[in-house]
Amino acid sequence: MNVDSHEDMLSYAEKNIPAQMKHDIAIKNCKLYMINANKVASEVGIPGRTNNILILFYFKFGMKGLIDFSDAVDDMKLAAKKTYAKRGEYVIKANMEAIDRSVALID
Numbered sequence: 001m002n003v004d005s006h007e008d009m010l011s012y013a014e015k016n017i018p019a020q021m022k023h024d025i026a027i028k029n030c031k032l033y034m035i036n037a038n039k040v041a042s043e044v045g046i047p048g049r050t051n052n053i054l055i056l057f058y059f060k061f062g063m064k065g066l067i068d069f070s071d072a073v074d075d076m077k078l079a080a081k082k083t084y085a086k087r088g089e090y091v092i093k094a095n096m097e098a099i100d101r102s103v104a105l106i107d
Contacts, residue, residue, distance in 0.1 A: 009034045033061055035105060044097040045090070052076060052095055056102040073103055 013034065017025075025032055035057060037050035059072040080095040 009036075031061070033057055035102075040098060040101050040105070044101065045094045046098060049095075049098075052080065053098055053102045056099065056106065060106050073099065 013032065017032075024030075035053065037053040038048065040053050041047055041049050056073065056076065059067060059076075060069050063072070076099055077096060080099065081092055084091045084095055
């Protein structure tokens with residue numbers, strides 16, 4: 001879940017997640033991971049570009065046991081270099097920083 005709020009994330013969840021969903025999460029013993037991806041993107045100079053940040057959380061938690069997370073990170077960095085090559089070094093470096101910060105948040 002991408003939290004675009006400066007509120008405490010737990011407070012945000014309590015106020016904004018519907019009661020039925022909270023119930024389902026509790027009954028199914030699920031884990032809910034939240035990140036302010038917009039904040040991370042803005043801090044590295046690519047405001048609004050949250051895809052790489054959110055994808056890492058999916059690779060870490062949604063694909064757990066199916067793919068090696070460190071391999072996914074390496075592949076994402078390689079893909080970012082190829083994808084943003086025409087946009088210049090600044091965009092590439094900003095995406096690398098976003099990936100690195102996301103990994104730091106996850107670990």
